Amino acid sequence: MTARPRLGAVEFVLRDTTRPLLVLGPSLGTSVTALWGDAVGLLAGVRDSADDAQAAEGAQVAGVAGELDVIGWDLPGHGAAPTPSADELDGLSIADLADAVLGVVERAQAQRGDVGAPFWYAGVSVGGAVGQRLLLDAPDRVLGAALICTATCFGEPSGWAERAELVRRAGTPTQVEAAARRWFAPGFLDREPQVALRLLAGLQTADRFGYAAVCDAVGAHDLRGRLGAVGVPVVAIAGSADPATPPAKLEEIADAVPGARLQVLDGAAHLAPAERPQAVADLVRDLVRGRVTA
Structure with a gap:
């Protein structure tokens, strides 16, 4: 790459160092x-309050249980991220995205006054792939990670290359129909149309070149056989109805990472934090409280 990719940075809640810092990552589109x-x-x-006493006993937990500083990041050309330049996208890899995430974290930590301190991480799909790279490439920076609806390898690169070429040529609206089937479990569109529509609207407006470059990065992602080196707590979260990264993909991660926990959410597909926000939040809070041990 000739330029570090510019990511979007979202400060959901950013107060001070008495609260653990949690970094959230998105899914493609x-x-x-x-x-x-x-x-x-x-x-x-x-x-x-029922869990405060237990939480206070965890050496890695600061502040009141359930109260975290939370920031997020967006992929190039998605959400809050600027329109990417060709230099940013040339040869883009998951490792490049992980490095750029560290930049987002450091800017947030500059406001908190703890630049370089370790943080917690939770990411979905490609955001989970970035989490895997952070665990391997910056092991001293990540206290633990929730890897959600993701994989050590997402399938044949040729399929991702075909998708990337289509989107470069015709735009992200070409992906909306397939994404609706992949992202949501049966019945979710009818039950929660506003949630589904806000997600699909973001896909339609995502930059086609940014989306395509991330497709190529996902196609090249392959960390099979490498996660045994991870030495911090990990929870692998799958959706029982996820056709893109079925539970077996998350079981592979949980089996590879020493001491990792596997949790399969019934009735969820590929975007578990949107479909099952309470369940995902509970699992992430368990991670931060020290209830998942490496």
């Missing part, structure tokens, strides 16, 4: 705000 919006309040401000 989504903005982090649309994907995680319903879960953020549960992560940032819920007081769970």
Whole structure:
């Protein structure tokens, strides 16, 4: 690459160093705000008094249980990210995105006064792939990670290359119909049309070149056999109805990472934080409280 990719940065709740810092990552075609919006309040401000005493005993937990500083990042050309230049997208890799995420984190930490401190991470699909790279490439920076609806390898590169070429030529609206089938479990569109429509609207407006470059990066992502080196707590979260990264993909991650926990959410497909915000928030809070051990 000739230029570090510019990511969108979203400060959901950013206060001070008495609160653990949680970094959220998106799925391809989504903005982090649309994907995680319903879960953020549960992560940032819920007081769970019944569990406060237990949480206070966890050496890695600071502040009141359920109260986290929460920031997110957006892929190039998605959500809050600027329109990417050709230099930013040339040869884009998941490792490049992970490096750029560290830049987003450091800018947020400059406001908190703890630049370089370790943080917690939760990411979906490509955001989960970025989480895997952070765990391997910056092991001293990540306290633990929730890897959600993701994989160590997302399938044959040729399929991703075909999708990338179509989107470069005809735009992201070509992906809306297939995404609606992939992203949401049966019945979700009828039950929660506003949630589904905000996510699909973000896909339609995503930059086609940014989307295509991320497709190529996902196609090249392959960390099979490498996650045994991870030494921090990890929870792998799958959707029982996810056709893109079925539970077996998350089981592979949980089996590879020493001490990792696998959780399959019934009735969820590929965008679990949007479909099951309470369940995902509970699992992430368990991670931060030290209830998932490496």
